[in-house]
Amino acid sequence: MIISERKISKELAFYRALSSRFCLEEKDAKKLSVLERGYKGERIYDEVFDEEGHSSVFVFRDIYLRIEDSTAQYDALIVSDAGITVNEIKNYSGFYRVERGKWYAGNFEVPDDPPAQLKRAMNKLLKLKYIHRLNFDIEGKVVFPHIDFRLNFDNQDVRERLVMRSELRDYLKRFSNEYAGRYAERIAEAVSSHIIDNPFFDKSANFDSVSKGLYCGNCGGFExxxxxxxxxxxxxxxxxxxxxxxxxxxxxxxxxxxxxxxxxxxxxxxxxxxxxxxxxxxxxxxxxxxxxxxxxxxxxxxxxxxxxxxxxxxxxxxxxxxxxxx
Missing domain, CATH: 1.10.10 (Arc Repressor Mutant, subunit A)
Known part of the structure; x- marks a missing residue:
């Protein structure tokens, strides 16, 4: 059961609209590309999950939780009587490698590697247990939905925390065997009580700088x-x-x-x-x-x-x- 639907984020909506009415600077164009790629990966994940079915669990998509003085964003949370599963979705493509705990894309080190992000997100949910006096397990996986993602790794422990595109359907199918009863409802209610709007994005365009008029929804031209x-x-x-x-x-x-x-x-x-x-x-x-x-x-x-x-x-x-x- 979907508790919160995934929507186009305010940040992505901003850059999409800006690109239609303004010549983006290189950094903004890159930002838009990253946001589009991420959203596309999340939609792939959602479509597969919808096809496999999620009526037996509660699903939160793209939410921000503020727990005490800490705020975190979650791509997907799956709640059952057993607890919460965190899915961090990364729409990477191309070849990556993991060496001695560090992630690399080509010759460049990934500054904030996915398993580390997942671990922080899971740890922040620990406070939720104590605040609401609930006892549940917290587990998680990093999901890579892009079919062209490749990864070489030197530690099997890293691999066990990841879900590749070829494994995604079977991974999500297992949630049909889980159950969301009264205890899961209490967990979901606790999660819902901490949802907030994105506190990290507050950009606003300059009215005088953007192009005025109406543009074609097909080609983008103002003619x-x-x-x-x-x-x-x-x-x-x-x-x-x-x-x-x-x-x-x-x-x-x-x-x-x-x-x-x-x-x-x-x-x-x-x-x-x-x-x-x-x-x-x-x-x-x-x-x-x-x-x-x-x-x-x-x-x-x-x-x-x-x-x-x-x-x-x-x-x-x-x-x-x-x-x-x-």
């Missing part, structure tokens, strides 16, 4: 022309509804400007007035929650991102998008 109910991309010839474009703009604005309120006026500036104020008010009412009144009115987007709207919002599109393969 879009207004049709009756669509915007037409002159670069790739795709057509998207005005509603789709506004949803994407709402998603970008929310991801980029974490410290700035969303108002009708600001959103119109952000999209360079490509959509009428009347349409913007209608979209804000449909996809956001309104706060305040008069000149103090502002809105909060009700969804995590554009994809979240498409997957979860129940509405019938009168006019469809027409995307051209590129």
């Amino acid at each position: 879009v022309e207004t049709w009756a109910y669509h915007f037409f991309c002159t670069a790739c010839k795709s057509r998207e509804t005005k509603e789709s474009h506004v949803i994407r703009a709402l998603s970008d604005y929310t991801a980029l400007f974490t410290n700035e309120k969303l108002t009708r006026k600001r959103l119109l500036e952000f999209i360079d007035y490509k959509v009428s104020p009347r349409t913007i008010v209608r979209m804000l009412s449909k996809y956001c929650t309104r706060f305040g009144a008069g000149n103090a009115t502002y809105y909060e987007f009700n969804y995590e991102n554009y994809e979240d709207v498409v997957e979860n919002h129940e509405y019938i599109r009168r006019y469809k998008n027409h995307m051209i393969k590129i």
Whole structure:
């Protein structure tokens, strides 16, 4: 049973939106690449687990726990009556080696090796036992979901803490034999009581620095022309509804400007007035929650991102998008 679904992190959403409206510096482009690769690996793990089934255990995905004065992020926690299993997911690819306890990628030493990260994450859960007066086991594995990951090692103990892509299905299948009864519920409740938002990411873009307007969801170009109910991309010839474009703009604005309120006026500036104020008010009412009144009115987007709207919002599109393969 999934207790917390995995979502696109605020950090990844920020860099995705920024890359669409700004020429990223090298370090930011690298950061985006790392985040995308990590998220892809986590999705592979989730898909395999979903296929094998997890109805007999409680599963937490991508959570931050604050326990006393310590905060840690967990890619996946699996809770049963026996205790908690921590899965640290690393979407590494290529050749790695372990020599005398140190991890290397080529000639470069990995600064924070995966088993060490896993051990710290497991140790931080020890406090949870004492705070809530629970007695459960804590175990863990580092999961490598990329099919092209290769590892040479000089110590069998290291290997026993890892799960390779070829082993992932069999590893996750074993949780179908575990049981989550009342005691597991108590453990899961204890975990849930310590979940917090990501405290480590607080970036916000400069409004004046990012590109204004609407861009094609197919090719990313800003060369879009207004049709009756669509915007037409002159670069790739795709057509998207005005509603789709506004949803994407709402998603970008929310991801980029974490410290700035969303108002009708600001959103119109952000999209360079490509959509009428009347349409913007209608979209804000449909996809956001309104706060305040008069000149103090502002809105909060009700969804995590554009994809979240498409997957979860129940509405019938009168006019469809027409995307051209590129």
